[in-house]
Amino acid sequence: xxxxSGLLPPPGPIRVLQINNLIATIGYGLYTSGSAVFFVKAxxxxxxxxxxxxxxxxxxxxLLGIPIGxxxxxxxxxxxxIGCSALLSLLLxxxxxxxxxxxxxPVITAIGIVEAGGNVSRGxxxxxxxxxxxxxxxxxxxxVVTNIGFSVGVLCAGVVIGINTRAAYASLILGMAVAAAAAxxxxxxxxxxxxxxxARAKQDSGRRGYDLPYIAVSVVSSTTLIGxxxxxxxxxxxxxxxxxxxxxxxxxxxxxxxxxxxxxxVRLSRGSDTVPGARRMQRAAFAALACACLGAAAVPQxxxxxxxxxxxxxxxxxxxxxxWGESANWSFRYGLAPAGAHGVYGGMYALxxxxxxxxxxxxxxxxxxxxxxxxxxxLALVFVAGLLVNGPVISWAERTRGPEAExxxxxxxxxxxxxxxx
Numbered sequence: 001x002x003x004x005s006g007l008l009p010p011p012g013p014i015r016v017l018q019i020n021n022l023i024a025t026i027g028y029g030l031y032t033s034g035s036a037v038f039f040v041k042a043x044x045x046x047x048x049x050x051x052x053x054x055x056x057x058x059x060x061x062x063l064l065g066i067p068i069g070x071x072x073x074x075x076x077x078x079x080x081x082i083g084c085s086a087l088l089s090l091l092l093x094x095x096x097x098x099x100x101x102x103x104x105x106p107v108i109t110a111i112g113i114v115e116a117g118g119n120v121s122r123g124x125x126x127x128x129x130x131x132x133x134x135x136x137x138x139x140x141x142x143x144v145v146t147n148i149g150f151s152v153g154v155l156c157a158g159v160v161i162g163i164n165t166r167a168a169y170a171s172l173i174l175g176m177a178v179a180a181a182a183a184x185x186x187x188x189x190x191x192x193x194x195x196x197x198x199a200r201a202k203q204d205s206g207r208r209g210y211d212l213p214y215i216a217v218s219v220v221s222s223t224t225l226i227g228x229x230x231x232x233x234x235x236x237x238x239x240x241x242x243x244x245x246x247x248x249x250x251x252x253x254x255x256x257x258x259x260x261x262x263x264x265x266v267r268l269s270r271g272s273d274t275v276p277g278a279r280r281m282q283r284a285a286f287a288a289l290a291c292a293c294l295g296a297a298a299v300p301q302x303x304x305x306x307x308x309x310x311x312x313x314x315x316x317x318x319x320x321x322x323x324w325g326e327s328a329n330w331s332f333r334y335g336l337a338p339a340g341a342h343g344v345y346g347g348m349y350a351l352x353x354x355x356x357x358x359x360x361x362x363x364x365x366x367x368x369x370x371x372x373x374x375x376x377x378x379l380a381l382v383f384v385a386g387l388l389v390n391g392p393v394i395s396w397a398e399r400t401r402g403p404e405a406e407x408x409x410x411x412x413x414x415x416x417x418x419x420x421x422x
Contacts, residue, residue, distance in 0.1 A: 017129070025146045034168075060116075065119075123346040134273075139330040147261050214337070216397065230364055257315060285320070293379045293380035332394070
């Protein structure tokens with residue numbers, strides 16, 4: 001029997017980061033489940049206006065991620081992260097008092113910016129507090145915690161939504177406000193990044209512009225995230241409209257994917273802690289996603305039992321593509337960023353990664369609805385293209401890296417100035 005204590009990170013900064021992550025994602029699960037309905041009901045706004053606000057908030061967050069990342073590098077990633085969490089808590093409280101689109105738009109945009117800034121600064125903080133060889137493993141563990149926390153938040157929100165009152169929906173937003181405040185307070189226990197790293201960051205942030213090879217890597221790598229859209233949008237619509245598969249599987253397969261991610265993400269991230277290893281893993285991800293598209297195209301050709309089997313294989317391939325793709329993404333995000341500039345480079349990686357995220361839903365829904373079943377072959381070709389350009393783009397980024405040294409680690413005089421355990 002596995003002891004729970006054995007599943008937790010050792011005492012110290014990593015454990016605090018993961019507890020923080022769990023609290024924050026429970027709050028995010030509450031917020032995403034009821035915020036849109038709250039703004040429609042309480043603000044008297046149309047769904048299209050609410051959706052427009054969320055889209056503009058997401059765009060603003062992506063565009064301002066780089067300046068916030070630069071601030072985290074030049075000032076202090078821990079303190080910027082705490083500031084973003086505290087400000088997010090205040091903005092969420094303000095959101096409860098929104099009663100018009102004029103009030104809603106600036107509040108939701110500010111929430112989007114602060115959320116994005118918090119993600120970038122936390123990514124920089126992880127790079128500062130976790131040794132280079134353990135960052136991918138820590139990020140994989142974080143993703144497991146994220147899935148658990150988000151699932152708990154959504155399950156709790158389902159109970160609250162059943163009440164179907166303004167106060168109930170407002171409580172979901174306030175729940176995320178409490179979670180953000182708790183995360184800010186807990187982060188005070190984290191050590192500040194080393195003084196030497198901060199000084200280097202000031203120099204780097206002042207002289208670096210946009211790193212095009214690095215952004216290109218993020219665009220190619222984030223193309224694997226289109227597989228998530230296929231799983232959550234394209235495949236359910238396909239199952240319901242074009243196959244003999246029992247319709248409940250359209251929802252259950254997403255639950256199965258979540259459980260597989262929780263069970264396998266850390267294990268399947270092994271081997272991606274170096275850029276060469278991540279390159280190989282990303283190729284495997286693209287291959288799995290391309291095969292998944294071919295499997296989806298074949299599902300309507302079979303009877304109920306065989307079609308269900310093919311669908312399950314397709315979901316397994318999509319999950320493998322997701323797990324391998326995410327692991328490679330983390331390795332490139334940290335492994336190709338200069339030491340002392342993880343904040344601004346995290347903003348750049350988010351900027352490049354936003355392009356597939358924006359194009360993915362449109363591409364998946366258009367192809368699978370307009371071209372039957374040919375749209376699945378188009379999507380497969382997208383992943384084949386990613387597999388083909390993977391090597392050249394990463395090689396380009398590697399050639400343009402300068403000799404960047406990691407900040408001192410435990411054992412050096414400078415490292416000993418900052419405590420690494422709580």
